Amino acid sequence: MADPTPGRPGLRIYAPPVYRHHWDGARWSTRTGDTPTAAYACPCGQTSTASGPRAVAALVAEYDAHKSACTGKPAAPTEERAAA
Numbered sequence: 001m002a003d004p005t006p007g008r009p010g011l012r013i014y015a016p017p018v019y020r021h022h023w024d025g026a027r028w029s030t031r032t033g034d035t036p037t038a039a040y041a042c043p044c045g046q047t048s049t050a051s052g053p054r055a056v057a058a059l060v061a062e063y064d065a066h067k068s069a070c071t072g073k074p075a076a077p078t079e080e081r082a083a084a
Contacts, residue, residue, distance in 0.1 A: 003049065004041035006074075011040040011063050013056065043072045 004010045016034040038056040039049040040063045050059035 003039040004047075006041050006043055006045050006047070009041045009043045011038065011060070013038045013060070015056070042066060042070055043074070044070050045074050046070075 002012075004012055013036070014034075015036045035051055036053055036056045037049070037051045038059045039047070040059065041047040046066060048059060048062065050056050
């Protein structure tokens with residue numbers, strides 16, 4: 001699944017399952033799971049990514065805070081010709 005973009009905003013979280021030993025009643029192998037990752041994009045142009053359990057949790061909190069305060073409109077350019 002592709003990361004969100006300002007044209008296709010939202011939050012994407014990949015949280016792999018935790019694998020356990022096959023003798024404990026589950027049908028999972030003993031190999032370790034992958035690292036969780038997350039990414040978000042807002043229509044205003046803000047994007048961010050994270051990797052690891054704590055960073056993903058912080059990114060989700062950041063996304064919630066941004067989403068509640070954002071108007072969804074792109075920020076006015078402050079550089080080059082469009083700023084004039």
